[in-house]
Amino acid sequence: MIKEMQLLFENPDNYCPAGLKQVNLKNAKHKQKKEALLNNEEQFRLIFENCINGILLTLTDGSVLLANQAACRIFGFTPENIFEVGKTSLFDSEDPNFLPALKALRKTGKFKGELTLLRKDGTKLQGELHSNRFRDKSGRSLNCIIISDVTERRQVEKEKTKADRFCLIGEMAAGIAHEIRNPMTSIRGYLQILKSKEELAGYADLFQIMINEVDSANSTISEYLCLAKNMAVDLKPVDLNTILEEFCLAISDDLVKNDLKINFEPGEIPYLLLDSLQIRQMVINLIQNGFEASPPGGCVTLKTFLKDDHVILQVSDQGNGIAPEIKDKIGIPFFTTKNYRKGLGLAACFSIASRHNAHLDIKTGPAGTTVSVRFELIPSLFNNYT
Incomplete structure (x- = not known):
């Protein structure tokens, strides 16, 4: 008996009753299932919190039950206070797509499309939504909404469409101007010949007036040709700050005479591949617009700096x-609010920027307008700079 008890303590599994073994086996399997369930819940939680898209779980009355970090970031709320607002406070009810989206959700339980989002600070974003209605185990009706912020993407698409339209109009204008320039050159040449003839000396002043008018027309034609995207560019490694410094120096006397000021703030920037003449023309157009928009004695600020490559x-x-x-x-060619302008200045700036693979952006408000031109870095020139 003592020997059997000793063997039991040394090898309890060999002496465990069959029923007890079965209970232990069930307990082990239950423990494994519980651990697997906990692991799955942890995995789902990690996926939920680290998803780059916003995820909202709401009741049908709009109450927010769950919101991941991306959703809080999109709407500008903290994880604590996003639950204090209803779903209807997160979307712009004035968006023409809002009511059709609600109707589709009520009718089919699903919605896929774009809606205007409202951030906590009042700013609006463009969101791409996938919404699905379902019921939980208790029978509650819930909405799962997956949100992507597509504001920047839509803005880029809008700017590209706008640029393509500008380009088409510009190409048409440049093509017409090119066809006109050739006969205008011939007309000017023949007028000079006629002016030089002694027997027509009495008409010399009239011929000169006509030549001046032809020159004026040719100047306008040159502006039209600047709109052509395929206009040749003479790209060379250039210091943009040097172009701007030389320009400011060249117009300094005119600024004093007209009670105008330029505040030039050059930053430390690398050389760029630029066509100096075209960049100078772009700067002239931008500064001219700036002075025309500013009050008497106003100041236009020029800045250069390095940002995000x-x-x-x-x-x-x-x-x-x-x-x-x-x-x-x-920026649309020929659009102007001034009777004495042709509406080509900013259009030419867009074209010049495009020929340099640069992007021109305009931000405006009650305090003034800022035009930013973003030039891509040239790796070889940037490496020399650094």
């Missing part, structure tokens, strides 16, 4: 900003 050229004025109703028309 780009060299930025900024031109800022002290005007009242661009009216909202014409903001989207700015």
Whole structure:
């Protein structure tokens, strides 16, 4: 008996009753299932919290039950206070797509499309939504909403469409101008010949007036040709700051005469591949617009700096900003609010920027307008700079 008890303590599994063994086996399997369930819950939690898209779980009345970090970031709320707002406070009810989205969700339980999002600070974003209605174990009706912030993507698409439209109009204008320039050159040549003839000396002043008019027309034609995207560029490694410094020096006397000021703030930037003449023309157009928008005695600020792998050229004025109703028309060839202008200045700037693989952006408000031109860094020139 003592020997059997000793063997039991040394090898309890060999002497365990069959029923007890079965209970132990069930307990082990239950423990494994519980651990697997906990692991799955942890994995789902990690996926939920680290998903780059916003995820909301809401009741049908709009109450937010769950929100991941991306959703809080998109709407500008903290994880604690996003639950205090309803779903309807997160979306712009004035968006024409809002009511159709609600109707689709009520009718089919699903919605896929874009809606305007409202951040906590009142700013609006463009969101791409996938919403699905389902019931939990208790029978509650819930909505799972997956949100992607597509504001930047839509803005880029809008700017590309706008640039393509500008390009088409510009190409048409440049093509027509090219066809006109050739006969105008011939006309000017023959006028000079006629002016030089002794028997027509009495008409010399009239011939000169006609030559001046032809020169004026040719000047306009040259502006039209600047709109052509395929206009040749003479790209060379150039210091943008040097171009701007030379320009400011060249117009310093005119600035004093007209009670105008330029504040030039050059930053430390690498050389860029630029066509100096075209960049100079772009700067002239931007500064001219800045002075026209600024009050008498106003100042236009020129800045250059390095940001996010780009060299930025900024031109800022002290005007009242661009009216909202014409903001989207700015840069369209031949659009102008001034009777004495042709509406080609900013259009030419967009074309010049495009030929340099640069991006031109306009931000405006009551305190003035800032035009930013972003030039891509040239690796070889940037490496020499660093």
